[in-house]
Each structure stands twice: as structure tokens, then as C-alpha cells.
Amino acid sequence: MVANLSLPRILRVGRGAADELGEVVAGLGLSRPLLVTDAFLVGSGAAERLTATLRRAGLHPALFSDTVPDPTTDSLTPGLAALHDHGADSVIGFGGGSPMDTAKALALLGVQGGLMRDYKAPHVNHGPALPVIAVPTTAGSGSEATQVTVITDSATDEKMLCMGPAFQPLAAVVDMELTLSMPPRLTADTGVDALTHAVEAYVSRKAGPFTDGLALTAIATIGRQLRRAYADGSDAEAREAMMLAATQAGIAFSNSSVALVHGMSRPIGAHFHVAHGLSNAMLFPAVTAFSVHAAPARYADCARALGAATAVDADAAAADKLVDALHTLCRDLDVPTPRSYGIDHADWTRLTPVMAEQALASGSPANNPAVPTAAQIEDLYARV
Ligand code: NAD
Missing domain, CATH: 1.20.1090.10 (Dehydroquinate synthase-like - alpha domain)
Incomplete structure (x- = not known):
């Protein structure tokens, strides 16, 4: 059997790895990332910590934090506007599975357009999409390393599995310190x-x-x-x-x-x-x-x-x-x-x-x- 394996090109794993995010993104030749996160991670100061590493590396990040748990198609609309307004060349998904999945969907829609329901399984998405860098804050979804995003269709309440290389993060930065705040x-x-x-x-x-x-x-x-x-x-x-x-x-x-x-x-x-x-x-x-x-x-x-x-x-x-x-x-x-x-x-x-x-x-x-x-x-x- 021939296996077709897909992994992030860079997996930076270990305590303190999040402080090296700027270096990872700059090393990929990217300069204008949209940091996609949620209100909790803004409130806790964690998003600011990541923004600071990006700025230290000479990058120009913008923040989008209006993601929702179990992202919906409706919740992608303001994210797409933020992506275009910033002229983003990449998307950083920072959070649990929900912000990371939102980032993946934005990276695809920002380039290909259309509706998420056009891309649901069994369709396999080969791209193109903006590069995604994933930084998980829960020890669970694994979305930082998967070629999957899960988006709920707001019109039908169907939780859609979307998959393919287009959703594979280019890099994952995995730092357990980010999970210490989980209840x-x-x-x-x-x-x-x-x-x-x-x-x-x-x-x-x-x-x-x-x-x-x-x-x-x-x-x-x-x-x-x-x-x-x-x-x-x-x-x-x-x-x-x-x-x-x-x-x-x-x-x-x-x-x-x-x-x-x-x-x-x-x-x-x-x-x-x-x-x-x-x-x-x-x-x-x-x-x-x-x-x-x-x-x-x-x-x-x-x-x-x-x-x-x-x-x-x-x-x-x-x-x-x-x-x-x-x-x-x-x-x-x-x-x-x-x-x-x-x-x-x-x-x-x-x-x-x-x-x-x-x-x-x-x-x-x-x-x-x-x-x-x-x-x-x-x-x-x-x-x-
Ligand atoms: P989540 O991203 O939905 O977050 C749940 C809550 O936890 C939010 O309120 C968030 O602010 C909070 N939170 C996140 N990190 C925290 C931290 N360090 N400390 C305190 N609070 C924190 O949670 P999840 O379970 O990681 O993700 C679930 C979503 O991921 C679902 O939509 C699921 O379908 C999807 N998923 C995707 C994949 C994939 O491969 N793409 C795999 C599994 C699940």
C-alpha cells in the first residue's frame, strides 16, 4: 500500500516555543500575517505575547479575535473582511480547534472564494490557499497538524468536515505553556x-x-x-x-x-x-x-x-x-x-x-x- 502522508513543513515543539513564532513566520518569507484568535486569548494577554514575537521579527501582524467556538459560516464573513483589509499574506490560527479551523477556512476562502459547503467532504481540497501557521492552546483537536477544518453551515446547522492539503498548516508551533490556563x-x-x-x-x-x-x-x-x-x-x-x-x-x-x-x-x-x-x-x-x-x-x-x-x-x-x-x-x-x-x-x-x-x-x-x-x-x- 502506498501511503500519501501530509505533515506541517515545520513542527516546533517544546516549552517556550511560542516565543519563537516570529522567527518561524519570518523564516517562511511571510510578512503580513493575520492572527486569528478568540476573546479569551486576547483577554488573557496570550495574543499580545504572540503579537510581540511577530513584531520583534520585523513582521506586520493584524489581529482578528471575533472567532466563535465551533466556527460557523456566518462567523467567517468578518474574518474574510479583516484578511482582505490587511492584505494578509498568511494566517496564524491561535487557540483551540475553533480559531485554528477558522484560520484554515479563511486561508482557503481568501484565495479561492466560494462557500465552505462547496468544499465539504468527500471533496478533497488541493488548494491554493494562504499559508497557515497554527499555535494550539488546547491539548486536543490536533488541528495544528491536520489537513482538516470543521465548519458549521449556519443555514442548515450541519457541522461540515472539510479536508485536503489546502488545510494543512505549513508550520505548527506547539508550546504546552499555553495550555496551563485550561480549566x-x-x-x-x-x-x-x-x-x-x-x-x-x-x-x-x-x-x-x-x-x-x-x-x-x-x-x-x-x-x-x-x-x-x-x-x-x-x-x-x-x-x-x-x-x-x-x-x-x-x-x-x-x-x-x-x-x-x-x-x-x-x-x-x-x-x-x-x-x-x-x-x-x-x-x-x-x-x-x-x-x-x-x-x-x-x-x-x-x-x-x-x-x-x-x-x-x-x-x-x-x-x-x-x-x-x-x-x-x-x-x-x-x-x-x-x-x-x-x-x-x-x-x-x-x-x-x-x-x-x-x-x-x-x-x-x-x-x-x-x-x-x-x-x-x-x-x-x-x-x-
Ligand atoms: P475551542 O477552540 O472550541 O475552545 C473552547 C473554549 O476554550 C473557548 O472558550 C476558548 O476560549 C477556551 N480556551 C482555549 N484555550 C484555552 C486555554 N489555554 N485556557 C483556557 N481556555 C481556553 O476548543 P477545542 O476543543 O480545542 O476545539 C474544538 C473545535 O475543534 C470543534 O469545532 C471541533 O469540531 C474542532 N476540531 C477540529 C479538528 C481538526 O482537525 N481541524 C479536530 C478536532 C476538533
Whole structure:
């Protein structure tokens, strides 16, 4: 099998790396970046810290901070105006997955025009687009290293997966110091998102030897470190390990795929505005229980990497232990059910067929070891 792998050209990783952002951007021959971020990162002073490194390198940055969590097509309009007003030659996505995904969408629309819905999967975008530099502040989405952006269509509430080399950041600057301010809930949700990326990349029908190694390494790290980071956000060792694992998991799924958990999670985010990592967490144990029989050896490897099973366990038993371990992890991270989160049961039931249809249309369920029917997806929604 020939693998077509896509990675950022530059990956600068380590504590303090963010202070070298200006040097990275200048080294790429760019001079007028639009820094795309959110209100929290402006308020915390983190955006000013990045702007200062850009100015020190002789660059001329402009700031756009009106991004929204789970970016929508409507939210791109002022960003595009800022891009054009500044005459930007590049876009820096600074934040969690939402500002980074916004930056990627602006970089594409700023050059190609059109509407995001023209670019959604299964369409593969080869560019052209402005260069994107990504600086994550959560240890979760992995967007800094993926050829993916996720944008919600404001007209239909569809959370659209858009992918292709056009969305691959040219450089990623990964500095765990930026994650120290994450509160426990965000730490847990984004950490489970990274774990889901790693497990789905490994069990995906598109998995390959290159992505396997990164996925298993990320699973092992998250198994050891996520509870620590959740319990004590100032634990620098746990934060550093989680940051690295999230980027590794991002590279893994971007070059393999996500699968059924993500396919079912996006509609929950779009219709009920549940944080992306949290909706993954709500689904992860049930979807894994549904899937393990179709690839017990692959799920067993995940269980062993996570520390939930040993080499002595037969594959089927180890795979079952993965399901148990995910239940325990969700309990330890205080993951609610949709109902205890406050979602109205009647609304959930009413929207289940629509969500199942949207999940299938995204293409992600087709990568799952057990490919579900619409009825099986509806049944899974009913079970969580
Ligand atoms: P986010 O970017 O949506 O941010 C969530 C909240 O956390 C915001 O209020 C933000 O201000 C805050 N925040 C961010 N960093 C912080 C920090 N260091 N300290 C305190 N608060 C902080 O969160 P996310 O989970 O990273 O991203 C979710 C989005 O990413 C979803 O839209 C999801 O679909 C998308 N996503 C994209 C990819 C990809 O490859 N493109 C992969 C996974 C998820």
C-alpha cells in the first residue's frame, strides 16, 4: 500500500516555543500575517505575547479575535473582511480547534472564494490557499497538524468536515505553556478528543503503519497523563505529555481517518451545542462496545497501550477491557450523559434520525471497523 502522508513543513515543539513564532513566520518569507484568535486569548494577554514575537521579527501582524467556538459560516464573513483589509499574506490560527479551523477556512476562502459547503467532504481540497501557521492552546483537536477544518453551515446547522492539503498548516508551533490556563472541564474534554483521534486512527479502515505508531504512542501517553492534568492543571509534566500526544494523535487521524465516534459526535455539537470533546466522550464507550467485534485485535492493541489489558489477555477479552476502561475514564472525568447534561429527551429523540443521516453523510462511519446502518446509529444515540 502506498501511503500519501501530509505533515506541517515545520513542527516546533517544546516549552517556550511560542516565543519563537516570529522567527518561524519570518523564516517562511511571510510578512503580513493575520492572527486569528478568540476573546479569551486576547483577554488573557496570550495574543499580545504572540503579537510581540511577530513584531520583534520585523513582521506586520493584524489581529482578528471575533472567532466563535465551533466556527460557523456566518462567523467567517468578518474574518474574510479583516484578511482582505490587511492584505494578509498568511494566517496564524491561535487557540483551540475553533480559531485554528477558522484560520484554515479563511486561508482557503481568501484565495479561492466560494462557500465552505462547496468544499465539504468527500471533496478533497488541493488548494491554493494562504499559508497557515497554527499555535494550539488546547491539548486536543490536533488541528495544528491536520489537513482538516470543521465548519458549521449556519443555514442548515450541519457541522461540515472539510479536508485536503489546502488545510494543512505549513508550520505548527506547539508550546504546552499555553495550555496551563485550561480549566479541568476543558482539559478533560479536549484530552478525550485526542484519545478518540488516536483510537479511531488506529482502528480505522484507512490505518497504516506510519499512523499506527503515532496513534499507539498517543494512547499510551493519554492513558498515563490525562487524569493527572485533569486533577492538577499546573502539573507541567502531564501538560507537556498531553500536548505532544494531541499533536501526534492529530497527525495520526489526519493521515488515517476518524470513524464512527466523530461521525456521530459532530451532529450533537451542531444541534445541541455540546463541546466537541464532550460529545465524543458521551459516545466513546457505547460506540466502542458496538465496534470491537469487527476488529478485536486492533482494539486489543489500544487496550494494551492504554494500560487496560496486558499481553496475557486474549484479543477479545482485551477489547472488552477497553470498553470498561473507557467507562471508567468517563466516570473519572465526570462526563455527563446527554440527559444529565440538560439535553431535553424529546428533542434528542426527535432529532435522532436527522443526526443519524448527517453522521452517515459525513463519511466517517464508513471508516469504522463495524460499518453501521442508519438504524444502528439511531439505536446508539438512544443508548447514550
Ligand atoms: P475551542 O477552540 O472550541 O475552545 C473552547 C473554549 O476554550 C473557548 O472558550 C476558548 O476560549 C477556551 N480556551 C482555549 N484555550 C484555552 C486555554 N489555554 N485556557 C483556557 N481556555 C481556553 O476548543 P477545542 O476543543 O480545542 O476545539 C474544538 C473545535 O475543534 C470543534 O469545532 C471541533 O469540531 C474542532 N476540531 C477540529 C479538528 C481538526 O482537525 N481541524 C479536530 C478536532 C476538533
